[in-house]
Amino acid sequence: MKWTVYLSGEIHTDWRQQIIDGCQASKLPVLFTSAVTDHEASDSAGDVLGEEQSNFWRDHKSAKVNAIRTRTLIRNCDVAVVRFGTKYKQWNAAFDAGICAALDKPYITLHDEDIVHPLKEVDASAMAWATAPGQVVELLKYVTTAK
Amino acid sequence: MKWTVYLSGEIHTDWRQQIIDGCQASKLPVLFTSAVTDHEASDSAGDVLGEEQSNFWRDHKSAKVNAIRTRTLIRNCDVAVVRFGTKYKQWNAAFDAGICAALDKPYITLHDEDIVHPLKEVDASAMAWATAPGQVVELLKYVTTAK
Amino acid sequence: MKWTVYLSGEIHTDWRQQIIDGCQASKLPVLFTSAVTDHEASDSAGDVLGEEQSNFWRDHKSAKVNAIRTRTLIRNCDVAVVRFGTKYKQWNAAFDAGICAALDKPYITLHDEDIVHPLKEVDASAMAWATAPGQVVELLKYVTTAK
Amino acid sequence: MKWTVYLSGEIHTDWRQQIIDGCQASKLPVLFTSAVTDHEASDSAGDVLGEEQSNFWRDHKSAKVNAIRTRTLIRNCDVAVVRFGTKYKQWNAAFDAGICAALDKPYITLHDEDIVHPLKEVDASAMAWATAPGQVVELLKYVTTAK
Amino acid sequence: MKWTVYLSGEIHTDWRQQIIDGCQASKLPVLFTSAVTDHEASDSAGDVLGEEQSNFWRDHKSAKVNAIRTRTLIRNCDVAVVRFGTKYKQWNAAFDAGICAALDKPYITLHDEDIVHPLKEVDASAMAWATAPGQVVELLKYVTTAK
């Protein structure tokens, strides 16, 4: 069995790549999926459908186009990793976690200790809390290969 | 039909009371439910089960106890209102919105215009975005009484 | 048991009232629900949230506000009656029928014989096709009272 | 991941072929499915089961046979594109959209601006509204390849 | 809690009445629902919608009208009792049992010992097999009152 792992959240550090590299180094039977992580591209995803005057509708259109991708990938994943950085609001990461919780998709949170308190609801429904990408790799290795 | 409306999110202003008062003034057929909004009480919800050394596990225990209440109330609501203030992380509000989205519960977001961009994913799945409690009252009046 | 009947579709004739009157005359154990049928009110349902420049977004906002009501009522009904008139597109009626079909809600279509062909997919998933409100009343009487 | 895209609606123009060609030109990882689009064949799909006297039952039988195909394909798709032309009732397209909405399948509508108003309920549940097949190709390219 | 019990199957003996009387004698918290058991009325349930030439379509129309009632009542019941007599095909009873099995509704079969073999699939998914209405009353008494 190939496991599909959805990587959600923060896009300003290379945590995705670290996890992917770590899993490839161990040749884990894992496929990774993700939202579009190019900030520019993501914000302008709906522009092809016509320009908008208001920021709200531009964001709205792009967010819906992105949701075609993200909701489908979340639905199809076996496990999700949801990363919260120390900057920015990252409400979309918490939103993805809520979707996972309601769909009964196991997810692992990845964040520093100093934001434990505001993330307590998100962590309470998670299957694990990691602070470093390497820990996630270890978990995925154990979960998918029983080693 | 009585409509049950779950009020999620920010607990530092009186937006809940404004909506409740506005609906009562119009005698709308609406019942309100909510998480425990007393910050202290919420943080210590799990303390009766024994003290914890680490903050993570104390938060974890309390968050799970709170989830018995919140997950049940979200499941039982007809509509949710999710409020984002201008301060704090409020990841639990975005998390609730994700649960609503996955459970196909219609929700209305309530937030100022200056956080439109970080909330675009949450708003894109919402049925409406309001900036003032009075607008939410108007929506609930229209939705529940067709007036 | 009270049966809840959702009345969907055409708003230019008094078919809703005929069904309601007919059921009341027979004191059937039936409650009726419906979208907002005041055309003006329905089109402007989202205006309280702020004005829009483009017709598309005004319609979009109002349609979403209306959907809070209609999707909830369809989900809560036992049976739906979907009426197609001879004028206008009435895509919302066919859309409601599709929702009923996917949610396994039994529905009765009400339309003239001359539009049997374009409605064949909608009728094929319906539990009955009636041409007059009086027939719907008879069906509801039989279904809810076994008489 | 291969994405399966269901193409629903109008059968009198070559919009399906334009989308298929556009996606093939970009070698997108997309498979297309569709109802039977040969009008004659579709109308006579049930004839092999015996002739009918009444038009209603002939349509009924054929529509049910067609539904074996369409309902299965909609259930198996990742995304749907629903096309509304300027002629004919096309209630089956709105019906398909309703099924998608209830099954939580993301769908894109494809129609001209002059029918925005009658399609407002269908568009309000859609993830995007396009006016040209080329835009749909762009959306599919972005959604499936993150480019 | 009131328990709703759906009584399905054979209509030529008074087993329904025996169960109802037995439960009333013990004042059990039980409500009974059932298909229309008047054979004539059931067969002509669709006649109000217009006459049919062929027996198949007359049966078809009436069966669908009856299904509005039966499918809704099965969905709303807590327990079903499915009775098989020694005469007739009674495929509708086995059909109802299949619906119960797939919807995870517990059902009790009620039939003589000599048809144990052809009913083995139906019995294998049942929660109990009774041979007399009095046994069903005892089971309902135990199940609903813990006595």
Added chain:
Amino acid sequence: MKWTVYLSGEIHTDWRQQIIDGCQASKLPVLFTSAVTDHEASDSAGDVLGEEQSNFWRDHKSAKVNAIRTRTLIRNCDVAVVRFGTKYKQWNAAFDAGICAALDKPYITLHDEDIVHPLKEVDASAMAWATAPGQVVELLKYVTTAK
């Protein structure tokens, strides 16, 4: 797409083989599944688990073992064909049809005209009624290849 077709019901004539042969002759993209159709083997499916004194429990054990197979295959099929012969009770066929109806699996009934009346509930939820295996082959050809 390969379509999986579950063949349910009567085991005394070669209708299964006729359908399989007809589909192979046309090279349809169809896989067939079925219960164990060897009567002896089916009745003794549970004997390996130990002998039983009573017929009821022997049947019960075997029926449950068979259900591991049949329920799984029905859940995994795209379409079912349910065959009713003119002899025997065949309650398991009607039971399978009920399961299909509740799981929203489209099914085709295959039976002679003289049992239209007792099968009216089963037929009313079917997508088509055929009287000959050749018709089923035609339907499958049309449904799976659009020809």
Added chain:
Amino acid sequence: MKWTVYLSGEIHTDWRQQIIDGCQASKLPVLFTSAVTDHEASDSAGDVLGEEQSNFWRDHKSAKVNAIRTRTLIRNCDVAVVRFGTKYKQWNAAFDAGICAALDKPYITLHDEDIVHPLKEVDASAMAWATAPGQVVELLKYVTTAK
């Protein structure tokens, strides 16, 4: 809102009564449901359907009759409390917990510290672990009254 609390597990001590008394003392909006806790009655629940030679089938019949009650009550509860005593196998309690977990029903475990290790899987899916009935009363008070 009245909360329904299912009390599952050990029947040899008065933990159920302690919880019920504690909740009544605080006038909590809570209704309690439970399996039949009279051991004798539970073991002989199926005897009315006829005697059995083998212990396995007697247990089997009674367990299925009991399941009509327990599965329905679990499905209808808002919260479950699952109690593990220090004696006996109590596999039915762990079985009920598994059902709750899969149905997304929040449950609280109630057991001593010395069986933490063998219960780790059951506890990991629970919303809280209590060691005394009084703690459960406190949790229910907090969860249902926000006090």
Added chain:
Amino acid sequence: MKWTVYLSGEIHTDWRQQIIDGCQASKLPVLFTSAVTDHEASDSAGDVLGEEQSNFWRDHKSAKVNAIRTRTLIRNCDVAVVRFGTKYKQWNAAFDAGICAALDKPYITLHDEDIVHPLKEVDASAMAWATAPGQVVELLKYVTTAK
């Protein structure tokens, strides 16, 4: 069709290997999945995430990490075999069985006759009870190959 069989429960004897060997000897179309059966590894599955002071939280963390694997595999299996040994509590096995029951996954129990009574609820929802691995192999052979 390949069948996926989840092997749950006791880890101190070689019953898993016996079943796997038996199925391979007969070249059955069966894939086996399982929890991590190395006791040490399983207990320390969460240690990579940081050490814990209390046994409860160490168990809790490891059990959740293990659940990422087990819940996913149970969800993906076609059939489960749940083994109860004569020693230890094995509540996790009963817990898995409850999950299977609620998810409508057919499962076979494997245990000695002397624990029939405490396992009656678990057995009552099972599709078969076997006392030896060889019987399970026979069942899987019959179920998957119809031989």
